[in-house]
Amino acid sequence: MYKLLKKSGKVRRGQFITPHGVIETPVFMNVGTLAAIKGAVSSIDLKEIGCQVELSNTYHLSLRPGDEVVRKLGGLHKFMNWDRPILTDSGGFQVFSLAHRRKIKEEGVYFNSHIDGRKIFMGPEESMQIQSNLGSTIAMAFDECIENPSPREYVEKSVARTTRWLLRCKAEMDRLNSLPETVNNKQMLFGINQGGVYDDIRIEHAKEITKLNLDGYAIGGLAVGETHEEMYRIIDSVVPYLPQDKPIYLMGVGLPSNILEAVSRGVDFFDCVLPARNGRHAHVFTKHGKINLNNAKFELDDTPIDEECDCPACRHYTKAYIRHLFKAKEMLAMRLCVLHNLYFYNKLMQDIRDAIDGDYFEEFKAEKLRLWDGRA
Secondary structure, X not given: OEEEEEEEOOEEEEEEEEOOEEEEEOEEEEEOOOOOEOOOEOHHHHHHOOOOOEEEEHHHHHHOOOHHHHHHOXXXXXXXXXXXXXXXXXXXXXXXXXXXHEEEOOOOEEEEOOOOOOEEXXXXXXXXXXXXXXXXXXXXXXXXXXXOOOOHHHHHXXXXXXXXXXXXXXXXXXXXXXXXXOOOOOOEEEEEEXXXXXHHHHHHHHHHHHOOOOOEEEEOOOOOOXXXXXXXHHHHHHHHHOOOOOOEEEOOOOOHHHHHHHHOOOOOEEEOOHHHHHHHOOEEEEOOEEEEOOOHHHXXXXXXXXXXXXXXXXXXXXXXXXXXXXXXXXXXXXXXXXHHHHHHHHHHHHHHHHHHHOOOHHHHHHHHHHHHOOOO
């Protein structure tokens, strides 16, 4: 259940009540594709850095270790020792990212595994069954993520198929949640809005899926080739046509500046691999924008990454030391920078929530964008 606590213009501050705890929104979900954050960050670490929701990948976990294995071990929460909410994506993004390895049909998608090349089939029912075995708090509907730009005729056909798939997802989840052996029979379902960069297709699709009264709604197929301006235009167009009494999730986005802009347009949920991926390559976020710790100017810098940051890396280590770790190819370098970047994102969301509560979000947003100066 989504509870709207405050609204100022389009900006929303809420709580999403789930079987695994209350999510304070707006929220950034920390991406742990294979039930772990890349960069040697544990579920215990996630609590220390303020993570509310962990996100795992349906397609990848179905291959390794296998969703049946996870089910036999008590579900994803028990498997990875995480008692807070988990969202699992549907495998739909792999329809996009593994384009050279897949064939889309009405019944679903035929893949070749990126691990060993073996043939895999995933349709709406299979995606729901895998996510049910994982026992995540929130399951995402199976959809096609469309490349931007794509021809209008293809987008129309794809969106119609995604709607048919959503109906099948809902029916299968209802069935699975009714079974006594289901890991989490209170599993929630989010539908996904698609339509490329075509405002009218997006709006019609939003109207159609709203009729299904799902637990939440996502805006998918953005940050996949379009400009930031196009992305913001689509969010502006679609959000008014999604249910205002349900959480709205912008998938795969993104930069801190993107998050601020999307919050100002009414978005509640975010996720992105960017903070962890950047951290593994020595790129860290600070109050003044992003810096690269591999740069020679940090060789003798005995200050933390960000002097105002309270993350484990900034509390205990200097830029010079972390730079040395990268040069020496020590795993600790990645771990510290991933911890810092995820803390930065989680703290940013807390500061956003505080700003909305305190009626100063617009001033907060303007000041952050000025400090980052586009460099983040």
